[in-house]
Amino acid sequence: MNPEKTKVILIGNSEYPDWGSQRDDPSIPNVKENLKMLKEIFTSALFGIKEDEDHLVELPEKKSDEILETVSRSLRKTRGMMETLIFYYAGHGIPHQQKGLFLTTRNTKWDSFEYNSIEAKDLKDLIENSGIPEKIVIIDCCHAEGFSKGKMGTVQAQFEQAVPIINGTFSIFSSAWIVHRGFRQSNLNRPPILQRRFLKPSMKEKWEEAIT
Numbered sequence: 001m002n003p004e005k006t007k008v009i010l011i012g013n014s015e016y017p018d019w020g021s022q023r024d025d026p027s028i029p030n031v032k033e034n035l036k037m038l039k040e041i042f043t044s045a046l047f048g049i050k051e052d053e054d055h056l057v058e059l060p061e062k063k064s065d066e067i068l069e070t071v072s073r074s075l076r077k078t079r080g081m082m083e084t085l086i087f088y089y090a091g092h093g094i095p096h097q098q099k100g101l102f103l104t105t106r107n108t109k110w111d112s113f114e115y116n117s118i119e120a121k122d123l124k125d126l127i128e129n130s131g132i133p134e135k136i137v138i139i140d141c142c143h144a145e146g147f148s149k150g151k152m153g154t155v156q157a158q159f160e161q162a163v164p165i166i167n168g169t170f171s172i173f174s175s176a177w178i179v180h181r182g183f184r185q186s187n188l189n190r191p192p193i194l195q196r197r198f199l200k201p202s203m204k205e206k207w208e209e210a211i212t
Helices: 032-041 066-078 109-118 120-128 156-159 192-197 203-210
Strands: 006-012 054-059 083-092 092-095 100-103 134-140 169-173
Touching: 006 032, 006 066, 032 054, 032 083, 054 066, 066 120, 083 120, 092 203, 100 120
Parallel strands: 006 054, 006 083, 083 134, 134 169
Antiparallel strands: 092 100
């Protein structure tokens, strides 16, 4: 993995001011810690990713249109310049019978999420058409497997398999399509199990093996 030719996109949302009354508190405080730790890991000497807009795109607490516009613009700007893309999303995942998975953003409303969240297909299309040959896609939310709109079995299977949902891609899902995940209220600053298992120094070699 060449840090000069690697782009990292980190997306996460912990607060939902417009969510509505279906849930008492839809916030996910852990997401803030996720993004902080991931930035530290990727910009450390281990990965050596540069902290500029071409190599590191941070999108915390953003609305759906801001995320899509920024990701699209960033991928267009560096088209032909990058060899590896690392894409991470953390937040709520909402399943839809016809359209698959929706990823929540700051402006998501529970009773109309189809119109103010991001349809997973839109992000998949941007990733697939990025022109970047090697891609690592990590989806950390409920029903995460819906990013592939498939049904691949147990949660443990998601941890143990690389899922080729996009050509040239090593994909990690934190939960199966039918699984609703939660987070530990007892320790809101502790990263969830996906990050503790996969987003650590020892995984760098496994990622590189998977995409080569």
